Amino acid sequence: ILSVMLVACGTSNETSQGNESASNGEANGDVLTIRAGIGLNSEHPQYKGLEKFKELVEERSGGQMVVETYHSGQLGDDRLMMEALQLGSQEVTVPSTAPVANFVSEFSVFDFPFLFPSSDVADEVLDGDVGQALLQKLEEQNLVGLAFWENGFRNVTNSKRPIETLEDFNGLTLRTMENDLHLEAFRALGANPTPMAFTELFTAMQQGTVDGQENPYATIYLEGYAEVQNHVSNTNHIYSPFVFMMSKPFFDGLTEEQQEIVREAALEAGQYQRELNREANETYLSSLEEAGMTYTEISEVERMRMIEAVEPVIDKYAEQIGTDIVQAVYDAIEAAQ
Ligand code: KDG
Structure with a gap:
């Protein structure tokens, strides 16, 4: 009976995680799954950035954290995904700042028409004090803003x-x-x-x-x-920035080391995403x-x-x-x- 239960357990685990690396993860049940969803499709630099985030997190956590990536609104639209993060039923999403302003109204400042003269200037402002202060404000909404990525000039x-x-x-x-x-x-x-x-x-x-x-x-x-x-x-x-955000209930449950891993990965994947995105918008x-x-x-x-x-x-x-x-x-x- 025990072996049957174990087999059943293993199977249901695998299907619920539905991810190759998840089933390769540790057998002690400590594997944390991060579901990351976006609205754009799998060809877009935003998705390539998400794949980079996955690679970095899985490598640096030694398989303790696995990332499942979803594109094309497979998990819902920007608003729905942000609400799922608040509830803790999804872990990551990367919306434009525009829908984020419905949660923290100050985010609208980055969407002022004709505000940023160039992507480079936008990077400095968003990665500097004001940008970081606004990311902080997301915590009031049960969200953790980890980095700004780029959607670009509309x-x-x-x-x-x-x-x-x-x-x-x-x-x-x-x-x-x-x-x-x-x-x-x-x-x-x-x-x-x-x-x-x-x-x-x-x-x-x-x-x-x-x-x-x-x-x-x-x-x-x-x-x-x-x-x-x-x-x-x-x-x-x-100019549309993207906000890479994580569910606060999920983030708070991570160890400090794991928090550092996801924060660093969001930033590094963001650098990569910004580069790809600029090339794409030019081409x-x-x-x-x-x-x-x-x-x-x-x-x-x-x-x-x-x-x-x-x-x-x-x-x-x-x-x-x-x-x-x-x-x-x-x-x-x-x-x-
Ligand atoms: O993945 C991000 C998209 O869901 C969305 O924010 C893209 O710029 C966008 C739009 O027009 O909705």
């Missing part, structure tokens, strides 16, 4: 017309992330924005529920949006043109008009967030240049 695509001037936004139905600042910024530009989870976006464009969307070139290309979108412009309107604009999309450049004059159009929205949110944090971000940007 660009508008649509199926109706080239966007060249401010007026070209008029009446376009654009999907935005679920974030009020994004929504109001696109209203200020004249578009008709509608918030939606990333997991629903492709179908919405395919069925014509929305005319367009905005994302970095890597996402636009790798998610196959060229199949359902005709035009892309270098609006570069918002894929020409791939989009090859895939048949028309590319339109925004002139400096038009960009200035867009910047002016969103200014009242920025002022409103700066006041809401608190001028001290916003000023600290502006100062850090200036110091980084």
Whole structure:
């Protein structure tokens, strides 16, 4: 009877963990499984970063911690995964800062339109004091912010017309992330924005529920949006950071050594992810043109008009967030240049 029970036990263990390295882990039941889920697909640098995190954690913990990676919203959309982290039913997710602002409103500051002049400046600000102070705030929400990764500069695509001037936004139905600042910024530009989870976006464009969307070139290309979108412009309107976060109930249960391993791995995998991501965002604009999309450049004059159009929205949110944090971000940007 005992051997039957042991066999049964072994089997159920293996299926519940569903992961090759998990079943190779220690037999004493001490193996900790980290389920890490993202919305983007397995071709995206974000997923390559997650694979790097897995490699580092498994190697450095000697198999005591195993990482299962999930892409394409297999575990849910950004909001759902963050809620799962709060409850302790999922361990890691890497959302854009925009949906994070629904949990800690100050995160909206990083999504101010036309804020960061370059990725390098963004790195310095996010990895510096202000960025780290905001990661700390996640603890109030039962989340642990371990590192900033990169989504990148966002660009508008649509199926109706080239966007060249401010007026070209008029009446376009654009999907935005679920974030009020994004929504109001696109209203200020004249578009008709509608918030939606990333997991629903492709179908919405395919069925014509929305005319367009905005994302970095890597996402636009790798998610196959060229199949359902005709035009892309270098609006570069918002720089999107990713937040690598862990469930606080899970993190608190780790030994100090294990906490150090996941923290270091999140940072190192983040360096790797940022590099891959920058290459991808540079490469894929020409791939989009090859895939048949028309590319339109925004002139400096038009960009200035867009910047002016969103200014009242920025002022409103700066006041809401608190001028001290916003000023600290502006100062850090200036110091980084
Ligand atoms: O994995 C991250 C995605 O879920 C999402 O944050 C990507 O930029 C994104 C979007 O437009 O929703």
